[in-house]
Amino acid sequence: MTTPEHHDLSIDQRHAVMSAAARLATEFQGIFGVETIDRFLTSSYDQFAGRATIPHFLPLLAERFARQRLHALAKVEGKTHDGRPVVLFLCVHNAGRSQMALGFLQHHAGNSVVGWSGGSQPGDAIEPGAVAVMAERGIDIAREYPKPWTDEIVRAADVVITMGCGDACPIFPGKRYEEWELADPADLALDAVRTVRDDIERRVLRLLDSLGVAAA
Structure with missing residues (x-):
């Protein structure tokens, strides 16, 4: 991958981005060419470069997002699809509601459903209250990121x-x-966030039932 010249990348970051490009090229070999992978990785990096609070993690975020986008493109173009339904949760900041919904979907459906999330105006980090109340249910969303x-x-x-x-x-x-x-x-007391959490779980379970997916 040719790293974007307008970013002031450290040597470690450049190495990390190049390593990410190599992993993606291996993973999508025979599906997408190097040019497509470079383009998606570069544009994914750009999505986070202006608002990343921890620049050290930029290459990892870019790689994860590029991988998701390449899987999506492969399905759209009919190059790969394993038959599993794909569910996308969208909210404003992708920091609370959509992340909790994704967490419950993955928890209850396992590998039977592909789950993604996104925001119209992505925030800088996952809402601490959302992380806390999901942890109460044994679900860790702290490693997710607004996108x-x-x-x-x-x-x-x-x-x-x-x-x-x-x-x-x-x-x-x-x-x-x-x-x-x-x-x-955002800014709700924890008891109120718990109410939202429980409502989301009920809706996710109804969604899985409508898709014919047995909840764990």
């Missing part, structure tokens, strides 16, 4: 769950959409 959505991610989703992003939420024909009206946990 935007991209066209290929939305196009690859079978179900799009929106939570308060309004007109900013992307609409593509032929997809199942649901709007979940939920309070934003």
Whole structure:
């Protein structure tokens, strides 16, 4: 990968980005060429470079996001698809509601469903209250990170769950959409965040039932 010249990358960061490019090239060998992988990794890096609070983690965030986007593109282009339904949770900051929903989806569905999340105006970090109340249920969302959505991610989703992003939420024909009206946990007291958490879990369980997926 040719690292973006407008970023002041340390030697360690450059090495990390190049290593990420090599891993992605191996993972998607025969599916995408080096140019496509470089383009997705570079643009994913750009998504976080301007707002990352810990620059050391930028290459890792870029790699994780690029991997998700490449899987989405592969499905959209009919190059790979394992038949599992893809659910996308969207809110404003991708720091609370959508992250809790993703956590419950992964907890209850395991590998039976592919889950993604995104925000119209991604925040800088996951809401501490959301992390705390999910930890009470034995679900760790502290390692997640706010991120935007991209066209290929939305196009690859079978179900799009929106939570308060309004007109900013992307609409593509032929997809199942649901709007979940939920309070934003930002700045709420923990008891109120717990109420939101429990509501999200009930909705996720109903969603899995509608998809024919047995919840664990």
